[in-house]
Amino acid sequence: MQEQEQEQAQGGVREAAFAVRGALAAARVGLVDREVGAEVVTLCAVAGEHLLVVGAPGTAKSLAVRLIAEQLGGRYFECLLGRFTEPNEIFGPVDLRRLREGVVEIETAGMLPEAEIAFLDEVFLGSTAIRNTLLGLLNERVFRRGATVPAAPLRVCVGAANHVPQDPSLAAFADRFLARVFVDPVADARLEELLEEGDTPTASGQVVQGSPDALAGVDRLAEAARVCELGSVRLVLATAVRRLRAAGVPITDRRGVRSQRLVAAAAVLDGRAGGRGAGRPVDVATDRADGGRAGCGSLCHAAEEYSHGSAARARRLAATGRDLLARFGPEPRDGDRRPRLEAVLREIDAGFATPDLDVELAAIRAWLIAAVQA
Known part of the structure; x- marks a missing residue:
């Protein structure tokens, strides 16, 4: 009976992982060189942690968050913070009707305290009052307003900044964002793809809503991650x-302990009940094992970004090729698609010698060559 219950529970995890991975795949379709962001937002939502995206202005730091929020569903809140941002712009205004009755109450409808996914641009520019209130939301998932402390449904908050702050007074606040993603301008090899995607409805925010089961899947996976075996x-x-500490990267005890949540989230996103180990090298972002031959299939772009492994790159290129084949068919006739196909072909040839290609990637390369020559 116990084995049957365990199998049913594992089946529920696999179904939830399938729904969440479907939402992630749909979000990645509209992204160019920002797929890692969507994957890490999803990972953090399952882990119950928060993400800091660091990059120069104009690098589309918010795009991945918007797209994955659309696909996961749920209430979304976004705000650009500045030195003169008022707390009521984030948490809601005082309810004037209640104030006339002598009761101070905040109207939170549509604001951050009721959001399930949030994006705060220039997050370190907020006032001390804003940061102090945010700490309760980020750490404890509560919104403190006088004597009442209502629970907040926040799954993940993404903060964006041009750089990681050096001010010691901001260090404790920055430490609440466990995961970090650094973004640069899109690589030259993908400029054609960027120009094409930048002129589509997806780029203007008209995104088709994802599966209604996706956010429920996030919650189901979060529950499984809490009991994930990480020994x-x-x-x-x-x-x-x-x-990392020896290399000069400051890792606080809190960040070290909570990083286990990312490992657990990566495992359940792959439909597994535990992290991989048993003497094999595993890293937080990718669950990479055996020198890169095995990995987290749900986070293929993050696996490549953080492991720098050829196997991870091959998996990502194969997935990209399969997506192109599914979208354009075996004989694409639309000349506007040719730059996209050529970009992927160039990336394959730049990263691999032809004899080193596995069967799937070799077949995808052959299809790309035939397609661009048609």
């Missing part, structure tokens, strides 16, 4: 933290 990866994770 086999703790030694490797501790070694990674030591190496």
